[in-house]
Amino acid sequence: MEIRKVQITGGSSYIVSLPKQWVKSMNIQKNDPIGLVVQPDGSLLVTPKITGESVHRVRVFEVGATTDRTFLLRLLVGAYIAGFTTIRLEAKGRLPPFIRQLVREFTQMAIGQEVISETNSSITLKDLLNPAEMPFENTIKRMHVLVRGMQQDAMAALRGHDEALAEDVIARDTEVDRLHWLIARQDNLILIDATLSRRMEIPVRQAAYYFQVSRIVERIGDHATRVAYNALALINREVDPETLDLMDEASTLALDIFSRSMEAFHVGDIGRANATLQMVRDLEEKTREINARVLQVEAVAAIPAGQIADSIRRIGEYSGDICESVINYIIGQEA
Secondary structure, X not given: OOOOXXXXXXXXXXXXXXXXXXXXXXXXXXXXOOEEEEOOOOOEEEEOOOOOOOOOOEEEEEOOOOOOHHHHXXXXXXXXXXXXXXXXXXXXXXXXXXXXXXXXXXHHHOOOEEEEEEOOOEEEEEEOOOHHHOOHHHHHHHHHHHHHHHHHHHHHHHHHOOHHHHHHHHHHHHHHHHHHHHHHHHHHHHHHOHHHHHHHOOOHHHHHHHHHHHHHHHHHHHHHHHHHHHHHHOOOOOOOHHHHHHHHHHHHHHHHHHHHHHHHHHHOOHXXXXXXXXXXXXXXXXXXXXXXXXXXXXXXXXXHHHHHHHHHHHHHHHHHHHHXXXXXXXXXHHO
């Protein structure tokens, strides 16, 4: 940190000199305008970016016939979440067919990514989405609706031995993931570009809070998917009706806790968040009762049934994590 003294000029203007190295690195010339942005914590952001244009960043990956498909997909997702505006894949020779196929899959998974240029040896992807047009709150609300429906349908598939419905729940998990990636990307973009934070009217700390809650909702979606997978494992087996009833009761309670936690999140209600946390203990009691019952049946059915009970419990616990995040964030705002 450089310490500089405030000086007065003209009797009424307060001035602070800018670091020479920073001025040169930003290519700032005499009489160039710069922006001054007051941050929520009282600090002052000095930026040469005053036009409101997004920061343009490019990431290039070298690919070839020996490129690992899964690893490349992870790199693409990583570059997307990191906030790169343009992603380019380059090969020394002709691009292998599986690379083109993977790129098509990625553009379907990642919101806003489109192929803008393609040759025999390269593919260029560009983000065409304006982040300011996708408010964090709306995206998280959509995630909540999707995940809640997934868990309800997973339990319906279990009771009705509905293989198609269980597989549909599993497929929907991709939609939850892509919404979470979008929030993660926006969070990173706000960290990189202060002007975006101003345009979206979202302070950096609040963006991080939204990302944290989004991550928890995405994990709840993973457990709804896990319930669907285990419903498939029980598709040709009968589960004791009383055990099924207990599972339904526990799932209903878990989703009630989930919805209450999201309500507390959207309205910023500490009291509601705290009251919802108390409900998690009741859910734990119900899932323990389910586990005690499934231990009395054969292992081939007991294992998936026990995993369903565990996922229902985790849905409640993760919802409790949302409540804790609400309390922590609101208390921090009041400080």
